[in-house]
Amino acid sequence: MSDYNFAYLDEATKRMLRRAILKAVAIPGYQVPFSRREMPMPYGWGTGGVQVTAACLVPEDTLKVIDQGADDTTNAVSIRKFFARVAGIATTEATAEATIIQTRHRIPETPLTEGQILVFQVPIPEPLRFLEPRETETRTMHALEDYGLIQVRLYEDTARHGEIARAYAYPVRVEGRYIMDPSPIPKFDNPKLHNAPALQLFGAGRECRIYALPPFTRVESLDFEDYPFTASKAAGQTCAICGAEDSYLDEVIIDDAGGRMFVCSDTDYCATRCAAQAEDAA
Amino acid sequence: MTPLLKVEALSKHYGRHLGCGDVNFTLWPGEVMGIVGESGSGKSTLLNCLAGHLAPDTGRVIFETRAHGPRDTVTMTEPERRWLARTEWAFVHQNPRDGLRMGVSAGGNVGERLMAVGARHYGEIRAQAEDWLGRVEIDPTRIDERPRAFSGGMRQRLQIARNLVTGPRLALMDEPTGGLDVSVQARLLDLLRGLVRRLGLSAVIVTHDLAVVRLLADRLMVMKDGRVVEEGLTDQVLDDPQHAYTQLLVSSVLQV
Numbered sequence: 019m020s021d022y023n024f025a026y027l028d029e030a031t032k033r034m035l036r037r038a039i040l041k042a043v044a045i046p047g048y049q050v051p052f053s054r055r056e057m058p059m060p061y062g063w064g065t066g067g068v069q070v071t072a073a074c075l076v077p078e079d080t081l082k083v084i085d086q087g088a089d090d091t092t093n094a095v096s097i098r099k100f101f102a103r104v105a106g107i108a109t110t111e112a113t114a115e116a117t118i119i120q121t122r123h124r125i126p127e128t129p130l131t132e133g134q135i136l137v138f139q140v141p142i143p144e145p146l147r148f149l150e151p152r153e154t155e156t157r158t159m160h161a162l163e164d165y166g167l168i169q170v171r172l173y174e175d176t177a178r179h180g181e182i183a184r185a186y187a188y189p190v191r192v193e194g195r196y197i198m199d200p201s202p203i204p205k206f207d208n209p210k211l212h213n214a215p216a217l218q219l220f221g222a223g224r225e226c227r228i229y230a231l232p233p234f235t236r237v238e239s240l241d242f243e244d245y246p247f248t249a250s251k252a253a254g255q256t257c258a259i260c261g262a263e264d265s266y267l268d269e270v271i272i273d274d275a276g277g278r279m280f281v282c283s284d285t286d287y288c289a290t291r292c293a294a295q296a297e298d299a300a
Numbered sequence: 301m302t303p304l305l306k307v308e309a310l311s312k313h314y315g316r317h318l319g320c321g322d323v324n325f326t327l328w329p330g331e332v333m334g335i336v337g338e339s340g341s342g343k344s345t346l347l348n349c350l351a352g353h354l355a356p357d358t359g360r361v362i363f364e365t366r367a368h369g370p371r372d373t374v375t376m377t378e379p380e381r382r383w384l385a386r387t388e389w390a391f392v393h394q395n396p397r398d399g400l401r402m403g404v405s406a407g408g409n410v411g412e413r414l415m416a417v418g419a420r421h422y423g424e425i426r427a428q429a430e431d432w433l434g435r436v437e438i439d440p441t442r443i444d445e446r447p448r449a450f451s452g453g454m455r456q457r458l459q460i461a462r463n464l465v466t467g468p469r470l471a472l473m474d475e476p477t478g479g480l481d482v483s484v485q486a487r488l489l490d491l492l493r494g495l496v497r498r499l500g501l502s503a504v505i506v507t508h509d510l511a512v513v514r515l516l517a518d519r520l521m522v523m524k525d526g527r528v529v530e531e532g533l534t535d536q537v538l539d540d541p542q543h544a545y546t547q548l549l550v551s552s553v554l555q556v
Contacts, residue, residue, distance in 0.1 A: 164416065166386075166413065169415035169416075170411065173408050173422065177443075243422075
């Protein structure tokens with residue numbers, strides 16, 4: 019452990035990252051470029067999130083890492099171990115106990131509180147990327163609020179599928195200004211971005227971008243007046259383990275005969291509910 | 301009556317080479333002006349300077365905006381210029397590929413400008429798109445097809461619909477009939493003439509096809525080597541050309 023500087027990165031790099039984070043917080047939804055460092059994991063495994071987490075960590079922090087809502091998946095376990103080793107900080111699986119939560123593809127079901135930091139791993143930070151391939155042009159479009167194009171994509175969806183078919187990475191407008199990609203969280207989680215008491219940071223390692231939602235920021239999902247946004251999930255299903263009706267569910271194939279079950283994607287939320295039920299029964 | 305567009309001493313150089321030099325003209329509401337000349341005479345440079353795609357070296361382009369009266373589009377800010385480009389101007393490219401989004405349905409293409417100026421009601425956007433497809437003689441049932449599935453003439457008409465949907469007052473057209481066969485050209489010209497007259501649109505049409513300007517343009521400007529060599533009423537210029545180059549141009553047209 020003593021072979022590494024606290025939280026792996028050197029202090030100069032962390033200062034550079036913190037500057038980028040402060041700028042991102044000052045301009046909600048704006049993508050701030052930063053100079054990424056080589057991390058001991060491949061791109062696509064959360065290098066952006068890891069660098070942002072490293073820049074935010076202090077020795078008193080308690081870290082939680084989730085991947086698709088689960089605490090026990092490869093990505094989550096390896097990043098949690100990484101920081102336990104290079105920063106010597108406490109780790110937890112309980113959302114309420116964590117001060118920093120690094121996440122991939124989910125926002126925890128347990129409402130976040132003031133003082134917590136949620137760090138998202140972002141693969142493609144540019145919401146206009148697949149509509150306009152030129153980076154110079156997308157930056158100009160952001161600068162000039164030239165956002166007709168992204169609405170065209172919603173139009174195309176509606177024309178083809180009868181609804182806005184985008185189920186994840188659903189674009190949002192921040193404080194009525196920047197259009198932002200909330201990272202590939204399910205659109206079920208989009209309402210949680212709005213007016214959240216926690217600080218939300220987004221790190222894209224491969225693309226070298228950091229952006230942020232300060233606490234209590236207005237975040238609106240894009241839609242049409244006659245086709246309003248809906249935070250959908252598996253219809254009519256409840257969690258097979260804890261019976262939750264309000265949480266986002268994963269569909270799990272359980273045999274070769276078409277058997278399937280729906281379970282909470284947030285493992286901590288599910289376990290907490292099960293423990294409470296066991297206590298009530300006892 | 302105030303002029304819709306007033307161009308004063310507009311010049312554009314590409315390094316030491318002259319793109320277009322010292323161009324002056326006034327375009328009145330409802331008027332259609334043609335610009336003819338051979339390749340490399342500065343027609344497209346001039347049109348791109350008017351549309352704000354290129355920044356001229358010197359000169360002023362005063363446009364009579366709906367909201368703020370006459371404004372110099374050369375010195376206004378980029379957001380203002382883009383707003384004008386979406387609301388009060390139409391720009392028709394010679395190749396519809398440049399002006400259309402080939403991967404987006406016809407309805408999406410027409411609706412883009414509406415959405416860019418704030419339309420957020422899907423049903424209304426779609427109704428307007430259908431209406432405009434009808435006006436440019438495209439079967440509205442093909443609204444969900446992509447321009448890839450359309451013929452060249454249909455693509456060009458789609459591009460026109462996409463541009464006119466926000467009710468612009470000035471249309472800038474760069475060889476709108478280029479690359480189309482003559483019968484399709486004739487239909488397109490017919491359509492353009494109808495639209496321009498019905499909507500009271502002013503237009504600047506750049507072309508090297510004298511038949512196009514004879515049909516559409518009220519006035520004509522002849523350019524050569526970046527300079528305007530002759531200017532006047534279309535019939536007057538074509539029937540009684542004064543400048544040697546114009547005489548050459550008019551006599552070069554094949555008589556069938």
